[in-house]
Amino acid sequence: MKEIVVVGAGRIGATIADMLSRSGDYAVTVIDRSQEALAALDTGPEVKTARCEVAEPGALEAVLNGKFAVLSAAPYSLTIRIAEAAAAAKVHYFDLTEDVKSTRRVKEIAAKAETAFIPQCGLAPGFIAIAAMSLAKRFDTLEDVKMKVGALPQFPTNVLNYALTWSPEGVINEYCEPCEAIVDGKLSEIAPLEDIEEFTLDGVRYEAFNTSGGLGSTPQVLAGKVKNLNYRTIRYPGHARIMKLLLNDLNLKDRRDLALDIFRHALSTTRQDMVVILVEVTGTKNGKPAFERFARTILSGYVGNRERSAIQITTAAGISTVLDMLAMGQLPQKGFVQQEDIDLDTFLANRFGRAYAQDQAMTKVA
Structure with a gap:
């Protein structure tokens, strides 16, 4: 079972955590600066939570130590900080950001990283x-x-x-x-x-x-x-x-x-x-x-x-699918990976990617 950290205890973070943890292949910890948000997290009991001040030097790196990947569902203002921590902790990195400037910096960080950095894994971009x-x-x-x-x-x-x-x-x-x-x-x-x-x-x-x-x-x-x-x-x-x-x-x-x-x-x-x-x-x-x-x-x-909601499902399915494809060896394991290199048919065939399938009734995922 691979250990995953989700940054952000909002509605998208909760959906990602629930989707991954229900698969049985991922042990998920959700972190947030707000204890109140963590207490209100709408997930199953198997999802762990931990308070973390992401912006504080060294705090996130300590949480990421020994983990497989970090998935950012945090505000775009924290994107670069989380990517830097992922590189330092040598874990795979995924985010949902729409911010162009942040993604350019993530690409620079990825060039020297020992793990995969896959930004913009949501709906659009993604x-x-x-x-x-x-x-x-x-x-x-x-x-x-x-x-x-x-x-x-x-x-x-x-x-x-x-x-x-x-x-x-x-x-x-x-x-x-x-x-x-x-x-x-x-x-x-x-x-x-x-x-x-x-x-x-x-x-x-x-x-x-x-x-x-x-x-x-x-x-x-x-x-x-x-x-x-x-x-x-x-x-x-x-x-x-x-x-x-x-x-x-x-x-x-x-x-x-x-x-x-x-x-x-x-x-x-x-x-x-x-x-x-x-x-x-x-x-x-x-x-x-x-x-x-x-x-x-x-x-x-x-x-x-x-x-x-539909936006929760499609966004969570996007980042969960790309994570799952990486875990199964279907994507490069190091450096910057762009969405355009991901095969659509393989994505749609994935257990999480089926949320986007044409015949998906959207009544149940994972």
Whole structure:
């Protein structure tokens, strides 16, 4: 049994811990700076907890000593600290961050590490890159790679048509930071909350717009191979216009602490959510124009006997699958591993990756 440390006792950390511990192959300890959060952790009794001040020099390294891997479900501000501790303790490292700057630093740390460093293992970045590369590899030449993901309430109740299903800090960050893209063959930075498009999937109308962080390392992997590459977040129509008013026109992008307070005060949380995934690729095959699409709509469900939201399930399944693939020797055991190198079919066949399978009813995982 491999010993795993999960950093962060929030909803995502709890789902990861429960998913892994229920498999019987992983002994999981969840750590957090808050004893209150640890006491409220919604997992089975087999999951251990320990208070740890991650930012304190040497504290995390002591916890990681002798462990197999550390999985970060902590705020992106702690990403670099956790990666440095993983390298010092010589354990494998995984995270869920959307933050581009942090991931660049993780890659630098990985270059000198003795273990594997696999950042951005969630939904987007994460699974979306695996799905996109699976389609892109089937083309002789690439024109457009369009990636869209959204975590949405099944039953919206406010003018934003939104509920908190994910870290509010992460949402505000992706709405404010510059977005990577490839435009007319050139690596570019484009503005968030722009390029709004509307589309229909399975009879439901959505909008999608630029947000930061979802592409992961895909722009670097496909640079020089694709004309246009972009990532957009999916919401119900009208959401982007209101967020532009709040963040841009009222300038709350420069008062993110205030924006965070507003989100937490005004928006409810929900477990009755859904995750929408859409990848569309155009190019040529055998000299002829070609188009391929990968689409999923995943509903909330259960991990064991605990009800979990769709974003909890898909995010936890993403990082758990990549960990499981590493443990089974299906991924490199040292250095930086990018999501684009992970095989989609192997991922979907994994016991945790089946959460993304087309025929998965999402009533029970692990």
